[in-house]
Amino acid sequence: MKASSMKRKASALLCGVLFGTGLLVSGLADPAKVIGFLDVSRISNGSWDPSLMVVMTGALAVYMSLFYLVVKPRIGTNQAPVCDVKYHLPxxxxxxxxxxxxxxxxxxxxxxxxxxxxxxxxxxxxxxxxxxxxxxxxxxxxxxxxxxxxxxxxxxxxx
Known part of the structure; x- marks a missing residue:
């Protein structure tokens, strides 16, 4: 296996573990917690759980900051991502x-x-x-x- 291929796979594994850990720690892997957030009809009786809104807002803030500061300036240039040969954007x-x-x-x-x-x-x-x-x-x-x-x-x- 080539070093670059191994680097990409190790990076993907690390990202997957980090993502999975984030899902578990934040509660996004708990169906009951997610339904408690998505079911806004619970607002009237006080059982609605808005905590996932904080999680999603934090995730969006991190993603958008990194995208606009790191990724977007590199798009269209010869700068590749650290662990791949190109950016895979829609x-x-x-x-x-x-x-x-x-x-x-x-x-x-x-x-x-x-x-x-x-x-x-x-x-x-x-x-x-x-x-x-x-x-x-x-x-x-x-x-x-x-x-x-x-x-x-x-x-x-x-x-």
Missing amino acids: EKKTLDSQLIFGAALFGLGWGMVGICPGPAIVNLATLDINLGLFVVAMLFGLYIGKLLKSAQLDLVKVS
């Missing part, structure tokens, strides 16, 4: 029905069960059968989405 700049539909499905799923893909993977370590089933359903959904996208691309090529 190339699509417009909203379309696929993005809106996907975001709506994601939001519905997150609101119904209080878990999204990152915390679901972190929670596999708990060996909770319900979370395991969620991950299986999530992977099945990703597979179906890939099949649908492939079929759509095939239709575009034919016409």
Whole structure:
């Protein structure tokens, strides 16, 4: 294995562990806490939990600061990231029905069960059968989405 490949993999592992630890420490990996935040109808009886808003605000502040101070000035230059050969940023700049539909499905799923893909993977370590089933359903959904996208691309090529 090349040194650069090993460096990228080690960096990815470190980032994943840091991300997972952050999810656990912040409470974002706890479905009950997430639902307690997302269910704003609880405001009327005083049981709404706004603490995740602080977590999300802090995460956004760190991300935006680093993006605008470190990443954005390097885009379009020959400066590469530390552990890769280029920045992998979204190339699509417009909203379309696929993005809106996907975001709506994601939001519905997150609101119904209080878990999204990152915390679901972190929670596999708990060996909770319900979370395991969620991950299986999530992977099945990703597979179906890939099949649908492939079929759509095939239709575009034919016409």
